[in-house]
Amino acid sequence: MTDQQTIMAGAIAATGEEVAQMDRSAVEARVLAEITEDVRDVIGEEYAFDMDITMDTSFGDDLELESIEFVALADRLRERYGAAVDFVGFLATRDVDQVINMRIGEVVEFVVDSQSTPVTTGSI
Amino acid sequence: MSEIVANNVRLHVQRIGPRGAAGTGVPTVVMLHGMVMDNMSSFYLSLGTYLSDAGCDVICYDLRGHGRSERTPEGYQLADSLADLTGLLDTLGVDHPVHLVGNSYGATMALAYGLEHGERVASLTLIEPPFLLEGLGEEMARSLGQILAAMSDDEVEQWLQQAAGRVAGRATRSARRLLQETTIATDMLATPPFSTEALGRLAMPVLAVYGENSDIIGQAETLTSVVPDTTLVVLSHHTHMVLREATPYLRTLMRWWLLDDRATTARPDYVPLAARRFETPQWVTDMVPPPDLNTPRTAAAAESSGR
Numbered sequence: 001m002t003d004q005q006t007i008m009a010g011a012i013a014a015t016g017e018e019v020a021q022m023d024r025s026a027v028e029a030r031v032l033a034e035i036t037e038d039v040r041d042v043i044g045e046e047y048a049f050d051m052d053i054t055m056d057t058s059f060g061d062d063l064e065l066e067s068i069e070f071v072a073l074a075d076r077l078r079e080r081y082g083a084a085v086d087f088v089g090f091l092a093t094r095d096v097d098q099v100i101n102m103r104i105g106e107v108v109e110f111v112v113d114s115q116s117t118p119v120t121t122g123s124i
Numbered sequence: 125m126s127e128i129v130a131n132n133v134r135l136h137v138q139r140i141g142p143r144g145a146a147g148t149g150v151p152t153v154v155m156l157h158g159m160v161m162d163n164m165s166s167f168y169l170s171l172g173t174y175l176s177d178a179g180c181d182v183i184c185y186d187l188r189g190h191g192r193s194e195r196t197p198e199g200y201q202l203a204d205s206l207a208d209l210t211g212l213l214d215t216l217g218v219d220h221p222v223h224l225v226g227n228s229y230g231a232t233m234a235l236a237y238g239l240e241h242g243e244r245v246a247s248l249t250l251i252e253p254p255f256l257l258e259g260l261g262e263e264m265a266r267s268l269g270q271i272l273a274a275m276s277d278d279e280v281e282q283w284l285q286q287a288a289g290r291v292a293g294r295a296t297r298s299a300r301r302l303l304q305e306t307t308i309a310t311d312m313l314a315t316p317p318f319s320t321e322a323l324g325r326l327a328m329p330v331l332a333v334y335g336e337n338s339d340i341i342g343q344a345e346t347l348t349s350v351v352p353d354t355t356l357v358v359l360s361h362h363t364h365m366v367l368r369e370a371t372p373y374l375r376t377l378m379r380w381w382l383l384d385d386r387a388t389t390a391r392p393d394y395v396p397l398a399a400r401r402f403e404t405p406q407w408v409t410d411m412v413p414p415p416d417l418n419t420p421r422t423a424a425a426a427e428s429s430g431r
Contacts, residue, residue: 064290067165068191071184075126075138088140092177095371096169 024112028055031108031115038076039104042069055105067100077107085114130211133199136192137185137212138168140176151246151382152181152222154209156230159264160271160299160308163191170371171225171378178379183222185212187230189302200311205233206240213244221246223382227367228252229264235351238330239322249331249381251374252364255343257350261315268312272303323350330354331381333374335362339404359394361401369402370394 036053043063051063059065065073078087090110091099126137142150153175155167164172164184176182186193188208189200213222223246226234231253238245256263274280275296284293302308330351334344336358348354357377362369376392 060291066291066294067169068163068186071138071165071168072192086143088173089143089177091169091173094169096166096368099169 024116027112027115028108031111032104034080035077035104035107035111038073038080039063039065042073042076053104055103055108057104059102059104060100065100067096070099077111081111081115085111128212128215130215131204131208133188133196133208133211134194135185135188135208135212136164137183137216138164138172139216140168140172140182140184142179142181143177144179150179150181152183152218152220153382154183154185154213154222154224156209156224156226156233157184157187157190158228158230159187160190160268160302161295162228162230163187165191166227166367167225170367171375174375175378175382178383180223180382183212183216183218189306189308195302195306197305198307198311200306200308202233202236202315204311206237209233209237210241210244223247223249225249225378226251226253228254228364232260232264235318235330238326238328239318242327245328247329247331247381249333249378250347251333251367252335252338252340253332253343253347254340255318255347257318257320257346260317261313264315265309265312268303268309271299272309275300275303318350320350324352326351326353328353331357331377333357333359333366333377335364335366335369335402336360337362337403338364338366340364355391357391357394359396361396363402363404365402 032053032055039053040048043065048063051057053063057063059070074087074091077085081087090107094102126139128135128137155164155172157164157166164186168184172182172184187205189195213219221244224234224237226232226249228251231250232255234248235250235253235255238248254260254264254267280296284296288296330353332344332347332351332354334341334356341358344356344358348356359366359370359373367374373392373394377394380386380389380392
């Protein structure tokens, strides 16, 4: 095997292991962007548009979301993701304080897990 | 946002259907929240999503003037609340009897709805209902006056400006607008007394839940002595805020009430959590705000301005 072939083989082997992880990161980033859009829409105040919203942002401490705003957010997310994402079941296991103290990342991960389909990793 | 117009008022409604397909035998549950410092979220996040997940068709809505529903300048008499609910059921096409679950004023409203429209009600769950045979309107108006007084002084204004934080600030401002810009307080005064005779003929089963340490626990006995088919549950160590304080037990209790065969299944036992005791402050019972009511807020404001 030439050096060139070794490098190529290494690159291909890496995609086989990592493609699922890379896909998940990309999907998480997309879902985070979607949820961020709905959060800003629900809050509707200027500060929300300046804030850097990440996976670690909490609804209560960071965004200071009122519980009625969380209800409006859940409504939008149910509409956006449809029956594939069981938000009602997700919320049914948490009480009011647990919901308000959640990080956005927990919702993102739940959406991604609900939507995930078996990953096809190509031929190797 | 899910909005409908019912009885000429724009109402924010969240209907969360049962897990799985809807069919006959699925209970439809309508939740009625408390007055002024409340909205549908207290039910949606405690019992609403849970009961929907357990197999109920759940309807939560913000009462007129509350949450994300329209704040009309007037129309806050009990009769208006009942007409709003009839309009809501009609608009949603709900023509079978529903299970009403009310908290505080919402529970009083549920009981009144059961009396007026018994044919549309399958059962009543009354969580901490203010229930007086005499002077109910005066009592509710007095309670609102007390809230308004506690919200209207200069210190509160200072707190709102400097230290309240977004959530407490928005809730306080919203409640103050409702009390100052609408007829709700005077409309409450016009609440008619319950008729003992009519209550004695109430046909549907009633589940009444009170906190043992609630300021209105004394009213539970009158209720059970007058309403025939009443199951009374008194939760030790709990107050008027029992919906929030005892959510896990109320979820189990409501599941039993709505979905189990009550003839053959025993009511779930309530085991008080030793570590959590809830007491109603004396000033709430006396209905006289203490002079030091603002102390925590003043301290918070001082801390905030000192930063």
